[in-house]
Amino acid sequence: MEYGNINWLVAIVSLLAGLGLGGLGYHLFGASADRLQRQRQQVAERERELSELKEGLGEHFSQVGMMVTNIQREIRTLEHRITEDASTLNCETPATRRLDAAEQKVLGPQTDEVPTPRDYADGTGGTLSEDFGLKGNSDKPDSPQPPRY
Secondary structure, three states: OOOHHHHHHHHHHHHHHHHHHHHHHHHHHHHHHHHHHHHHHHHHHHHHHHHHHHHHHHHHHHHHHHHHHHHHHHHHHHHHHHHHHHHHHHOHHHHHHHHHHHHHHOOOOOOOOOOOOOOOOOOOOOOOOOOOOOOOOOOOOOOOOOOOO
């Protein structure tokens, strides 16, 4: 083989190898770019769905707020009507009865000073003693005691 032919052969092989590597790189990086484009499209779609959901939720809460306002208005109207009917029938309303009961004096003696709660008992046999709250048992003087650890 001649020296000139080898140069042409190396140039052709290099060109083919470059084309092969370029095609392989385009295929690998093109696939990741395509995958990236699909992911961006999915993110955009999810964001659109989320914004629609938020808008729907806002509308729902505004409707619920209006319903609550209507219910409160109806309650006030009903209370007013009951009060008017009670005054027409000369009945005492529960609120009037509560006010009258609050104005009446307490029957028993009233002390202004309330004793402060304590976390201990009077005397030497306090609430932590072993016989606190237990009555003596004269029927069984020799009852077995539980083991102490």
